[in-house]
Amino acid sequence: MDTVSVDSTAREMVAAVRSREISARELLDLHLARIAERNPELNAIVSLDEERAREGAAAADEHLASGAEVGPLHGLPFAFKDTHAVAGWRTTYGSPLYADHVPDSDELIVERVRRAGVVVIGKTNVPEFAAGSHTFNTVFGTTRNPVDPSRSAGGSSGGAACALAAGMVPLADGSDMGGSLRNPASFCGVVGLRPSLGRVPEWPLYNQFETTSVGGPMARNVGDLALLLSVQAGPDPRTPQALGQPGSSFAPPLTGTLDGLRVALSADLGGAFDVDDAVASVVAGSAAVFAAGGAVVTEAHPDLAVADDTFRTLRAWHLQAKLGPLLREHPDSFKQSLADNIRLGESLTGADVARAYTQRTALAETMRRFFEQYDVLVLPVSQVPPFPADQEFPHAINGRPMATYLDWMRSAYLITVTGCPALALPAGRTPDGLPVGIQVVAPHGQERRLLEVASAFEAAH
Structure with a gap:
């Protein structure tokens, strides 16, 4: 038991529980x-239920002792993102309208992770309805950065990333529309993957053919991320767009190399967005790590000029379709920025949405052609380092004002509408010690290759 701590890898913890080196009860303790030490200041885990968690750990130990087969995450403490419905557990979506909501069934991503043997302890904090990349709401308050609590932990999976980085949980789940798995991973110094469309199926959804938001994994290292992805991924008959490859194909070990890898690197996609000088420096510095491993690094980027309009149109359309009726019923119960975005969707025409989908199709073709020349694209995850936690969003980058609460997230959401998998990977720190990640993008469907590349970079870095 002395060899296992909260800072051990998830794979080490699972192996220790299976070999009886530590019990699920002891691991939970x-x-x-x-959590008792760090959560009061950081506010990452919400709806914590220690009594039920202890019951779950005891059941996990009894199950193992019975000789029955156990899942790949057996005995690991786990807190689900508070936008993911967990049967019997308070699930608020960060909204006062759902402050006392308790679902009666699990959604698919939760169902899979629970079946893999985790011990549920609670939920991780989110912004209201997961809108925005800074985690605060009127139900639970603000989640703070584990490296510097005066700073943002990012969002919308901010509670998940913070809890991971602080050692409160060994793995975490999340979802990503405009960067919600990637941005908080960069801010907190952990790994987050936005998978290809259809890789991690979600159910139930109001629209199974809406394709801006996806679920996915977060972890402290790439091997642990692969472990969680292996549980989350794979087809399901309820999800018509799910990719057919089984989740087990993503399980570790990872044995990638950087040798011969064709890397396209760009700090700003050819001027597509402003980027803080400290972030640009870390992205540029990653080139040396790739090159030292034998990769061929080229300053290059795809033309994603139509991606901004595509994302903003589809996001507004999605928010209006999903939350418009609720906003009409409760006009004073939404944060202003979210209410404005929902109302923006009301003015969209069929021609607007058709244009966005036509552009999205063109973006997919642009990326297909780009990846004929390169194996991966490397760019910033976030355009800024973690900003003060008392701001809703950064007001300026390098002195240039940000007009809306989305402007500073372009580096993530321009990739969203390509449909490609994108992984946020720790790559350095700012001069004042704040984490900065790089975003590594691969062709659609190539998560295994992306994990191998990320693992090799992680080892070299």
Whole structure:
């Protein structure tokens, strides 16, 4: 038991539970102690239920002792993102309208992770309805950065990334529309993957053919991320767009190399967005790591000029379709920026949405052709380092004002509408010690290749 701590890898923890080196009860106690130490300041985990968690850990130990087969995450403490419905657990979506909501069934991503053997301890904090990349709401308050609590942990999976980085949980789930798995991973110094469309199916959804938001994994290292993806991924008959490859094909070990890899690197996609000088420096510095491993690094980028309009149109359309009726019923119960975005969707025409989907099709073709020349694209995850936690969003980058709460997220959301998998990977720090990640993008469907490349970079870095 002395060899396992809350800072061990998830794979080490799973192996220790299986070999009886540590019990699920003891592993839970270690994590509850860390939560008691750090969560009061950071506010990453919400709806914590220690009593039910202890019951779950005891059941996990009894299951193992019975000789029955156990899942790949057996005994790991786990807190689900508070936008993911967990049967019998308070699920608020960060909204006062759902402050006391308790679902009666699991959604698919939760169902899979629970079946893999986790011990549920609670939820991780989110912005209201997961809108925006800074985690605060009127139900639970603000989640703070584990490296510097005066700063943002990012969002919308901010509670998940913070809890991971602080050692409160060994793995975390999340979702990503405009960067919600990638941005908080960069801010907190962990790994987050936005998978290809259809890789991690979601159910139930109001629209199974809406394709801006996807679920996915977060972890402290690439091998652990692969472990969680292996549980989350794979087809399901309820999800018509799910990719057919089984989740097990993404399980570790990872044995990638950087040798011969064709890397396209760009700090700003040819001027597509402003980027803080400290972030640009880390992205540029990653080139040396790739090159030292034998990769061929070229300053290059695809033309994603139509991606901004495409994302903003589809996001507004999606928010209006999903939340418009609720906003009409409760006009004073939404944060202003979200209410404005929902109302923006009301003015869209069929021609606007058709244009966005036509552009999205063109973006997919642009990326297909780009990846004939390169294996991966490397760019910033976030255009800024973690900003002050008392701001809703950064007001300026390098002195240039940001007009809306989305402007500073372009580096993530321009990639969203390509449909490609994108992984946020720790790559350095700002001069004042704040984490900065690089975003590594691969062709659609190539998560295994992306994980191998990320693992090789991680080892070299």
